[in-house]
Amino acid sequence: MPKDHPFADRWNHNTQQYPRVAELIADCPLVLDVGCGEGTLARHLADLGHQVVGIDPDPDVLPTDGESTHFMIGDVTGLPFADASFDAVVSVMVLHQTRLELALVEMRRVLRPGGLLVDIGYARNKGLGEKLRSAADIPQNLIAKIGTTSWEPDTIKMDALLGWAETREAIQGILPGATWQRLPGWRYLSVWRNN
Numbered sequence: 466m467p468k469d470h471p472f473a474d475r476w477n478h479n480t481q482q483y484p485r486v487a488e489l490i491a492d493c494p495l496v497l498d499v500g501c502g503e504g505t506l507a508r509h510l511a512d513l514g515h516q517v518v519g520i521d522p523d524p525d526v527l528p529t530d531g532e533s534t535h536f537m538i539g540d541v542t543g544l545p546f547a548d549a550s551f552d553a554v555v556s557v558m559v560l561h562q563t564r565l566e567l568a569l570v571e572m573r574r575v576l577r578p579g580g581l582l583v584d585i586g587y588a589r590n591k592g593l594g595e596k597l598r599s600a601a602d603i604p605q606n607l608i609a610k611i612g613t614t615s616w617e618p619d620t621i622k623m624d625a626l627l628g629w630a631e632t633r634e635a636i637q638g639i640l641p642g643a644t645w646q647r648l649p650g651w652r653y654l655s656v657w658r659n660n
Contacts, residue, residue, distance in 0.1 A: 591628030
């Protein structure tokens with residue numbers, strides 16, 4: 466990770482990907498950040514000119530609202546928004562902690578036509594192939610950490626139950642045409658356009 470990365474002082478495997486999320490949704494004015502936690506991604510997107518609504522089930526971590534951010538208690542499996550409300554929906558490390566299929570249906574429901582759903586997550590290593598692929602992330606991870614300060618927010622964390630292939634199949638089953646790729650740092654990226 467370059468030292469000029471915007472999250473070099475708050476580095477983890479999620480913040481490492483926040484600039485990529487921002488790049489993907491650059492043309493989406495109104496964004497829903499599901500599972501927003503303490504709001505780091507939401508504030509980053511707001512600083513880039515987006516209006517962001519962050520929703521999380523844990524009231525203890527939700528920050529106060531900002532000029533371009535609004536935070537509220539809620540669950541991704543029952544979003545309290547009308548259909549087609551947002552230009553983009555982003556989620557980072559959410560799907561493995563909830564009912565994946567219902568969460569995807571809800572995120573898809575609140576997305577406007579032409580809107581973008583961006584999901585970054587992880588999965589359990591199942592089988593030798595997945596274990597070898599994850600082992601390949603170790604050297605890259607060590608290099609990426611150089612010049613950074615590790616940071617872990619005090620948010621709920623759960624282990625994934627589904628494997629990488631199972632997660633991809635589940636996402637693409639609910640969101641036909643969604644792209645899916647492994648990222649460095651034991652993460653995947655899935656992107657779906659609501660056409």
